[in-house]
Amino acid sequence: MGKDGEVDFSIIGLENEIEQIQSNIDDLENGKGGSIAIIAEQFAGKTTLINKVCSMNKNRVEMISLSSVVKDEKKLQEIEEQKQIKIIDNCHFLYRHKIGGFDIIERFLKTVTSPENKQYITTWNIHSWNFLENTHEISKYFPVQIKLQGLTQEQARQLILSEYEEGEIQFIEDPTENKEKMINFVIDNTIFLNKEIGIPHLKINYRQIKSKLSRKKIILTPEENIFENIYSISKGNPGISKAIWEQSLVYPQIKPGDIKEPCQDMELDNDESFILSILVSMQNASRSDIIEIAGDEIDIERALQVLSKKNIISSEREHYTIKPEILKCATNFLRRSRLV
Amino acid sequence: MTMVGEESGSLSGMPSIDTGTLLSVISLLIIAYVVTRVISFLLTAFSEKVGKYRIKIKMLLPILKFSIYGYTVYYIMAKLLEVSAQELILFGGLLGAAIGFGLKDLFADLIGGIIIVFEKPYQIGDKIRVGDQYGEVNDIGIRATTITTPDDNYVSIPNYVIFTQSVSSANIGNSEMMVVTDIFLEHGSDMKIARKLLKEAVVTSRFVYMSEKHPITILTKDFPFYIRLRAKAYTRDLRYEFNFESDVSSRAWKELKKKGIKPPGANLIDSSSMPDQRDR
The missing domain is CATH 1.10.10.10 (Winged helix-like DNA-binding domain superfamily/Winged helix DNA-binding domain)
Structure with a gap:
């Protein structure tokens, strides 16, 4: 809840995590507990969460947000020294994926475990975290690990619509001919003998087949259809949900057919x-x-x-x-x- | 269509096969061959799309192949030729004689193929070593297993070899495989730095595969004229075996030299005294 009793939609789906971190901060101040790692994929709301925690504990914590690879440790020492709890956002910038790129993170991990030192609340990209787990057993340095779960479909809907007045957005039924087909005829371009050629082929729309095979035979409203489509692509990631919404919205109207499956068959060397x-x-x-x-x-x-x-x-x-x-x-x- | 066993039209009471039946048998064999090839092609193409499950999917190929040929032979014998129990015994006797006289190797290959399919000492896609040959298994056929060696030679190994020689598979049906990379350093080198750099070269390689069950090990061993630094790590796809080794070695050396760590003098490395590269 916000200050004036209104719901703060920016932290929707993060309430339990905030509560858990708050309880850990109280423990940290009493000399109990250990450093915290908040782990999630990109666009999952790590920074939103940490900003909220910071605003709730202004007098107790100091925060630094990393936005690029840290090459000079002085950047980490820029923060004030008075406060007991340090928040560092985007800790995956503390290493570089190269030989000699781990010195800073190794020293940082030593600092984290140093008994006389401060306590840390850190955020990490989940793939960097998994990599560092294999190389440095990083989980041993952070007794409390919070992995952010995605939003539910309803939470994603609330988050997206929180930016609009009620009734501002018009959810429109797709014209029949525009409804997604189960199998589409598509032409993919590829390079062959230095020439770009289009290869026509049939492409199966798995999402449509899944929805046809679904036991739920309830007829969905256009709004429900739209948020179901967004959820099937974003899997509850708030940043992805918002990005898909913004791309599909032709203000103030949106149709289920506007939510396009963004992924083609990825072929990369x-x-x-x-x-x-x-x-x-x-x-x-x-x-x-x-x-x-x-x-x-x-x-x-x-x-x-x-x-x-x-x-x-x-x-x-x-x-x-x-x-x-x-x-x-x-x-x-x-x-x-x-x-x- | 079937005329086998009919006395009319046969010479001195021996069974005969009319042209139609013969053509049906040949057609069936051709169809079985084409179906096998088409399925092999489709499954192989599909398996290449699914990354880490490639080898698991290719495992189906020999089973399908043996099933199709097995069913075709059964169909020809039972339905087209309508072979009776007596004729089967007669055929068995002739087959036994043929095996005894000259087809025993072919028969051993066939049995070897069946054992390979069901016992799975190796599978399509595995990196195997049989005798002096080492390479990736391309196909497990009725008669022989074909592998492609690192030098891109296509080697055909008779299936019966599994009865007479030990076969080692580097990955037993998995995409990942362990790669051992050795680096030889002169005595007096700073081993703490060398170990760190080699480890970092391994973990930052674009070919590495790490997980709880696939850890990285760095080992040091002193030899009279040099120190061997050995990295044991998994590559995410066995096809990158040599790329991985080369990538780790070249990047590690680049950084080692920057730190003043050198290889042993050339005169000190005698290839005949070098330990076997596969010695783990």
Whole structure:
């Protein structure tokens, strides 16, 4: 609940985690408990959660939010020294996926376990966390680990609609001819002998088949249909849900058919997949960081160009990040390739 | 259509097979062959799309192949040729004689193939070593298993070899496999730094696979003229076996040299005294 009794929709679905962290902060002040790691994938609400915790404990905590790879430890020492509890957001920026890229995180982990030192509340990208678990057994340094679960379909609906007045958005039924088909005829472009050729083929719409086979034969309203479609793509990730909504909304109207399945069959070579895995783990990375990580053996310019051309990543001022709507299928692809 | 066993039209009471039956038998064999090839092609193409489950899917290939050929032979014998129990015994006797005289190897290959399919000492997609040959299994056929060696040679190994030689599979049906990477350093090298750099070269390789059950081990061993630093780690796909080894080795050396760590003098490494690379 907000200050004036209104529901704070920005933290919807995070109430239990906030309560758990708050109880741990109380324990930490009493000299009990240990450092906390908040672990989640990109767009899952780690920063929202940590900002809320920070605002609730302004006098007790100090916070630093990392936005790029930390190359100089002084950045970590910038925060005030008076307060007992430190919050560090985006701790996956404390290492680089390269030889010699672990020195800062190793020293940081030593600091975390140092008895006379402060207590830490940290946030981590889940793929970086899993990687560091394999390399440094990182879970041993953080006795309390909170893994953020996704929102339910209803919570995602509340979160999205909280930005609009009641009745502001018009949910419209799809015209019959525009309804999604179970099998679509599509043409995929591919490069063959240095020429771009379109290969026509049939593509199965699994989401549509699943909905046809579903035992629930209840007729859904357009609104329910829209949020079901959003949920089936985002799996409850709030950032992804919002991104899909924003892309599909033709203000003030939205139709179920506007929610398009963003994932084509992902076909990437080894180098492109590796770069993508780095971006999925780091959440965003500069060109120079990617070059440093990938080394000489990968043609980075080509790989980044392919990933951009396939609408998998976006770039802004030489910083690359994965597109929210693609995150789930990219992660599945990387999981199949065992890169995350 | 079937004329087997009919006395009319046969010479001196011996069973005969008319042209139609013969053509049916040949057609069935061709159909079985084509169906097997088509299924092999489709399953192989599908398996390549599914990443880590590739080998699990390819495991179905030999079973399907043996089932299709087995059913075809059964159908020909039972339905087209309508072989009676007596004729089967007669056929068995002839087959026994044929095996005794010259087809015993072929028969051993066939039995070997069936044992490979059901006992699974290796599967399609595995990296195996049989005798002097090492490579990825491409196909387990009725008569022979074919592998592709690291030098891209296509080697056909008769199936009966599993009765006479030990067969080692590096990954037993899994996509990942352990790769051992050795680095030789001169005595006096800072081993703490060297171990750290080698470990980091392994964990940051784009070919590595790490999990609780697939840990990374760095081992050090002193030899009279050098120190061997050995990394044991898994590659996420056995096809990257050599890429992984090369990637780890080259990146590790690049950083080791920056730290002033050197390989032993060239005159000190005598290849004949080097331990076997596969010695773990």
